[in-house]
Amino acid sequence: MQDPQLLQEGLSLMAFGMGFVFIFLTVLVVATTLMSVLMGRLAPTPAPVDSGSRAVKPSQEHDDELMAVISAALHRYRRRR
Template identity: 80%
Template structure:
């Protein structure tokens, strides 16, 4: 083959490959978007919780306990240094 003909064939093959990848990725993005909207429509809404005040109290207990553990760990670390 001659050089210009070989170059022309290489460029056309490159354009075909890049076009195919572009079309595939476009179809992939559209399909993902459609599936996401379909799933969000089909999933039920989360049920509202009735005991909101009890959960806040339980979270405060866990926060206090966590603070105590962290404080004890810091005290022990500083004492060793």
């Protein structure tokens, strides 16, 4: 093959490949959007959250005990090194 013919074949192959990828990605986006809309319609509505339940805050006693354990671990680690 001659150079101009080879270049033209390469460009047409590139255009075909890029077109195929563009079409595939477009179909993928449309399918994902349709599935999202479908799941939004079919999914049950979430139950209302009870506002009376609150996160339990750890007591000061647990914090003091945790600090003591961390301090002892650091002291032991530094003593070994």
